[in-house]
Amino acid sequence: MPLAISPADVEAAAVRIRPLVSETPVLESERLNERAGASLFFKAENLQKGGSFKLRGAANFVRQIPPGELAAGVVAFSSGNHAQAVAIAARDAGARATIVMPSDAPRVKLEGTRSWGAEVVFYDRMREDREVIAAKVLAERRGTLIPPFDHPWVIAGQGTCALELMRQVPDLDALLVCLGGGGLLAGCAVAAKAANPAMRIFGVEPLNGNDGQQSLRSGKRVAIPVPDTIADGLRTTCVGAHNFPILQALVEDVLTVTEEEIVEAARLLFKELRVVVEPSGAAAAALALSGKLPAGVERIGITLSGGNAEPAFLRGLLD
Amino acid sequence: MPLAISPADVEAAAVRIRPLVSETPVLESERLNERAGASLFFKAENLQKGGSFKLRGAANFVRQIPPGELAAGVVAFSSGNHAQAVAIAARDAGARATIVMPSDAPRVKLEGTRSWGAEVVFYDRMREDREVIAAKVLAERRGTLIPPFDHPWVIAGQGTCALELMRQVPDLDALLVCLGGGGLLAGCAVAAKAANPAMRIFGVEPLNGNDGQQSLRSGKRVAIPVPDTIADGLRTTCVGAHNFPILQALVEDVLTVTEEEIVEAARLLFKELRVVVEPSGAAAAALALSGKLPAGVERIGITLSGGNAEPAFLRGLLD
Numbered sequence: 001m002p003l004a005i006s007p008a009d010v011e012a013a014a015v016r017i018r019p020l021v022s023e024t025p026v027l028e029s030e031r032l033n034e035r036a037g038a039s040l041f042f043k044a045e046n047l048q049k050g051g052s053f054k055l056r057g058a059a060n061f062v063r064q065i066p067p068g069e070l071a072a073g074v075v076a077f078s079s080g081n082h083a084q085a086v087a088i089a090a091r092d093a094g095a096r097a098t099i100v101m102p103s104d105a106p107r108v109k110l111e112g113t114r115s116w117g118a119e120v121v122f123y124d125r126m127r128e129d130r131e132v133i134a135a136k137v138l139a140e141r142r143g144t145l146i147p148p149f150d151h152p153w154v155i156a157g158q159g160t161c162a163l164e165l166m167r168q169v170p171d172l173d174a175l176l177v178c179l180g181g182g183g184l185l186a187g188c189a190v191a192a193k194a195a196n197p198a199m200r201i202f203g204v205e206p207l208n209g210n211d212g213q214q215s216l217r218s219g220k221r222v223a224i225p226v227p228d229t230i231a232d233g234l235r236t237t238c239v240g241a242h243n244f245p246i247l248q249a250l251v252e253d254v255l256t257v258t259e260e261e262i263v264e265a266a267r268l269l270f271k272e273l274r275v276v277v278e279p280s281g282a283a284a285a286a287l288a289l290s291g292k293l294p295a296g297v298e299r300i301g302i303t304l305s306g307g308n309a310e311p312a313f314l315r316g317l318l319d
Numbered sequence: 320m321p322l323a324i325s326p327a328d329v330e331a332a333a334v335r336i337r338p339l340v341s342e343t344p345v346l347e348s349e350r351l352n353e354r355a356g357a358s359l360f361f362k363a364e365n366l367q368k369g370g371s372f373k374l375r376g377a378a379n380f381v382r383q384i385p386p387g388e389l390a391a392g393v394v395a396f397s398s399g400n401h402a403q404a405v406a407i408a409a410r411d412a413g414a415r416a417t418i419v420m421p422s423d424a425p426r427v428k429l430e431g432t433r434s435w436g437a438e439v440v441f442y443d444r445m446r447e448d449r450e451v452i453a454a455k456v457l458a459e460r461r462g463t464l465i466p467p468f469d470h471p472w473v474i475a476g477q478g479t480c481a482l483e484l485m486r487q488v489p490d491l492d493a494l495l496v497c498l499g500g501g502g503l504l505a506g507c508a509v510a511a512k513a514a515n516p517a518m519r520i521f522g523v524e525p526l527n528g529n530d531g532q533q534s535l536r537s538g539k540r541v542a543i544p545v546p547d548t549i550a551d552g553l554r555t556t557c558v559g560a561h562n563f564p565i566l567q568a569l570v571e572d573v574l575t576v577t578e579e580e581i582v583e584a585a586r587l588l589f590k591e592l593r594v595v596v597e598p599s600g601a602a603a604a605a606l607a608l609s610g611k612l613p614a615g616v617e618r619i620g621i622t623l624s625g626g627n628a629e630p631a632f633l634r635g636l637l638d
Contacts, residue, residue: 025344027366031434046593047346115350274365274595274626307593311637318630318637 003249004152004242007194010159010187017059017157020092024048024161026168027304029272036288039299041172042269043165046277046307051112052233053161053184053305054085054148060157061146062089070095073143077134079105080233081306082148087118098141100133106232106310149181150240159187165301166195174297176284178305179203179212179254180234182243188303189250200297203247203254204284206231206262212239213254216247230259230313233280233306253294257286265289267317269304276314281306322568323471323561326513329478329506336378336476339411343367343480345487346623348591355607358618360491361588362484365596365626370431371552372480372503372624373404373467379476380465381408389414392462396453398424399552400625401467406437417460419452425551425629468500469559478506484620485514493616495603497624498522498531498573499553501562507622508569519616522566522573523603525550525581531558532573535566549578549632552599552625572613576605584608586636588623595633600625 027042045053062074073096076086083099090097097118101110102125114120123133138145147154161184162175175192177185185203192199205212209227215238223238239247247254257265262279265286269277277285284302287293293300346361364372381393392415395405402418409416416437420429421444433439442452457464466473480503481494494511496504504522511518524531528546534557542557558566566573576584581598584605588596596604603621606612612619 022347025363025366028341030368044344047344049349051593270595274370276589276593276595315634315637318634 057154057157149183162188376473376476468502481507
């Protein structure tokens with residue numbers, strides 16, 4: 001069975017989303033390099049519009065919806081970065097966006113989503129079933145559902161992150177990518193391996209939510225209960241169906257980091273790079289900064305996948 | 320009398336410092352644009368090595384010191400960003416750096432300076448005279464003194480900031496530059512006016528330390544007592560002698576911002592751009608974000624000149 005996307009899909013996505021998506025900078029720090037014992041190139045998707053890489057996939061999706069269908073608007077289910085990304089991509093396309101969020105979603109992400117003009121519909125996570133709400137909203141609105149990671153258009157969009165990074169730093173030998181549902185990892189793997197077949201590609205996820213590691217090592221998608229991790233964007237329970245075969249084909253391994261390593265990485269990135277990285281966005285960096293790099297890698301691209309951190313989390317980093 | 324530097328000096332500086340200095344990104348935010356009523360392009364020198372634009376001038380200076388003199392090392396007097404910049408440029412050149420600091424210098428800047436291998440010599444700001452210490456250290460070390468702003472090599476180096484910005488965003492109509500001693504403003508003015516004679520250039524300084532505004536408006540350099548402002552990098556008492564004629568020739572006006580406007584700008588930049596900006600680095604942005612832009616400007620380059628903020632300041636932004 002062919003993989004869900006080809007390198008040409010990522011190239012096409014890059015052209016398609018260019019008017020909306022920022023080329024994010026690559027940040028470096030000699031002090032962090034010394035700590036890791038390697039040269040680290042941080043792809044700062046935390047500085048992307050909406051504060052995460054998610055805009056790449058959302059934009060690549062929304063821009064392929066036929067005009068007739070776009071008129072009915074788009075719908076997404078997310079309390080996180082996907083919500084803001086869909087809101088931005090929809091506004092850019094002149095489409096109505098409805099975002100379904102649990103009523104206890106973080107205020108910063110709720111406000112962010114609304115500020116881009118999206119309508120937010122709440123559900124009670126304790127009393128209402130997410131699937132029932134989803135069916136109801138979709139029936140009422142008749143808009144196009146934009147999935148957060150398990151779709152070829154989303155995967156191809158996320159892959160533009162690696163495409164950019166490899167043009168910015170042409171001689172990387174490895175890529176560390178934060179792994180939740182596998183949209184960013186799968187897309188980046190396709191783009192990076194096409195440009196350099198020798199590139200070593202690793203997913204990084206919280207030890208507490210290592211469904212990706214279990215899946216890759218066992219050879220089949222393993223679903224776990226909702227993991228308890230500070231990295232709220234990586235609380236997915238299972239890697240996507242379109243994503244998994246790509247991971248099997250192109251990703252060398254999935255490695256894990258502890259909660260403490262994630263927090264310490266966010267603190268170091270804040271101090272040394274002077275940027276805000278949310279816990280989910282610091283996972284890949286945490287692997288490098290806690291001395292757990294795979295042997296033999298020297299020039300490493302690392303995704304800082306998001307920057308929508310809660311004020312309380314940042315306060316903790318300053319203490 | 321000719322100006323202290325020409326546009327060609329800035330071009331030469333850009334080539335000279337390229338191996339050491341990062342090309343910093345330009346950050347944008349639709350929400351900040353809406354607030355300002357204009358398109359703002361933030362030149363993120365807070366993400367520069369050492370955390371400020373100062374490395375540009377220091378590198379351009381150190382790289383022009385003849386090898387015979389470089390062997391005696393370099394000396395700088397600074398408790399701030401110039402200290403770190405000189406330390407980095409000296410280490411890169413294989414030269415010994417001695418930085419003279421008041422014994423009550425902020426810990427974050429002291430540690431930053433030492434981490435780049437510089438030797439720090441303290442003096443007691445209350446009991447010892449800075450000029451006497453300076454003479455003593457220079458006599459002992461016989462190294463080259465690197466001034467913070469009042470020197471053609473420093474001014475030309477700082478000008479590379481605008482050179483980069485105008486290549487990144489070619490159609491700006493105005494530039495807002497933080498003003499302390501005038502190194503960054505003078506250098507950027509020379510580079511920007513050469514590329515586009517219609518470019519409108521403004522300095523921005525704290526209302527509490529408006530020596531630059533007084534000087535430009537009165538037509539002569541006005542010295543003031545050490546100003547009381549949170550923007551510690553802009554606590555200079557007088558614009559430089561080499562810098563002032565450039566400001567007179569090329570800068571339209573110097574505008575001021577209040578302490579509250581500086582803090583609010585740093586808060587907005589932190590929240591919307593997800594980067595750390597120190598008070599001195601937020602002054603130019605504060606002018607735009609507090610609704611005080613000059614009439615008729617639409618596409619505005621703004622220096623975020625530094626990011627070495629104290630943890631206590633950042634904590635305040637989160638409350």
